[in-house]
Amino acid sequence: MYYKKVFYPTFFITLGIGLFGAGFSEFSLGRFGQSFFILAPTILFIQYNLRFKNEYYFYGNLGFSKGKLIIYSLLVNVLVTFILIGTSVLWN
Amino acid sequence: MELKVDSVFVEYEFRPVLRGVHLICKTGEIIGLLGLNGSGKSTLLKVIQRSLIPDASFVKVDDDVILSQSQSHKYITYLPQESFLPRQEKLKTVLALQLNTEEYISLSKRDNIAKLLNQRCGSLSGGESRFIEILMVLNSPAPFVLLDEPFNGLAPIYKDEVKELIRLKSQSKGIIITDHDYRNVLDISTKEILLFDGISIHLKDKKELYKYGYIPKPLDQL
Numbered sequence: 040m041y042y043k044k045v046f047y048p049t050f051f052i053t054l055g056i057g058l059f060g061a062g063f064s065e066f067s068l069g070r071f072g073q074s075f076f077i078l079a080p081t082i083l084f085i086q087y088n089l090r091f092k093n094e095y096y097f098y099g100n101l102g103f104s105k106g107k108l109i110i111y112s113l114l115v116n117v118l119v120t121f122i123l124i125g126t127s128v129l130w131n
Numbered sequence: 132m133e134l135k136v137d138s139v140f141v142e143y144e145f146r147p148v149l150r151g152v153h154l155i156c157k158t159g160e161i162i163g164l165l166g167l168n169g170s171g172k173s174t175l176l177k178v179i180q181r182s183l184i185p186d187a188s189f190v191k192v193d194d195d196v197i198l199s200q201s202q203s204h205k206y207i208t209y210l211p212q213e214s215f216l217p218r219q220e221k222l223k224t225v226l227a228l229q230l231n232t233e234e235y236i237s238l239s240k241r242d243n244i245a246k247l248l249n250q251r252c253g254s255l256s257g258g259e260s261r262f263i264e265i266l267m268v269l270n271s272p273a274p275f276v277l278l279d280e281p282f283n284g285l286a287p288i289y290k291d292e293v294k295e296l297i298r299l300k301s302q303s304k305g306i307i308i309t310d311h312d313y314r315n316v317l318d319i320s321t322k323e324i325l326l327f328d329g330i331s332i333h334l335k336d337k338k339e340l341y342k343y344g345y346i347p348k349p350l351d352q353l
Binding site for chain 1 (some may be wrong): 158179180181182199200201202209211212213214215216217219220224225228229268271273
């Protein structure tokens with residue numbers, strides 16, 4: 040639930056970058072992965088430090104502190120990036 | 132059960148806000164936490180819930196010293212001042228996460244909740260969302276509940292219902308409530324603590340609120 044607000048915006052923005060980043064030439068999965076890695080922490084900061092910061096209390100009542108949620112999200116970001124870049128390398 | 136809070140020191144930008152605040156809340160008690168704007172009421176509740184960990188503070192439930200939120204959620208549920216429901220999630224999902232099955236079923240049968248279950252939390256009105264948040268924290272399994280301005284934005288009819296519910300739940304829970312609507316707080320509180328000049332004053336009599344400048348006239352003249 041927490042990561043959804045990070046994943047979806049990041050996914051669609053980076054998909055756009057992957058598709059159109061090289062002037063509509065061709066889709067690049069590698070570029071998609073790199074953009075995801077850079078953009079996801081920025082989206083996380085915007086979503087939870089600026090837009091929905093009060094939601095940390097909701098997760099706090101469930102036992103998830105702000106630090107814990109950020110660490111889990113960063114780990115998932117790394118995992119998604121590895122999958123994307125790894126797939127890109129295997130594809131080529 | 133007993134929630135013990137001691138030696139809470141908090142300062143913001145070198146300005147001391149809380150200077151050695153202490154309190155004890157037992158299950159069965161409703162503590163009215165009062166104080167002027169900026170006296171540190173919300174800060175104290177955040178320290179107790181461990182979403183804020185200052186340089187010095189001690190929080191214990193029975194023999195378990197509470198150092199983090201991962202520990203505190205077993206004992207303490209917190210209602211912050213502003214709405215904290217995840218806006219994009221459906222109400223039924225949020226309730227199912229916070230409540231045990233029995234409480235969820237009982238709450239979802241209420242007329243004023245049942246009709247909202249499939250709505251996203253972000254589409255609820257301020258009053259609806261506040262009322263649901265209060266029901267949610269009071270029905271959570273934790274034995275202590277911290278309520279920060281629960282009456283803010285509630286219609287009068289809901290305020291009475293919330294007061295009744297707090298009284299009912301206090302039979303098995305310890306509740307600490309703070310609100311500028313002090314009359315409603317005093318109606319239900321069994322003990323009152325005033326935060327004044329950074330320290331906690333445990334009031335022996337509600338009349339002391341005037342003595343410490345919290346209310347403009349003695350209670351019987353208001």
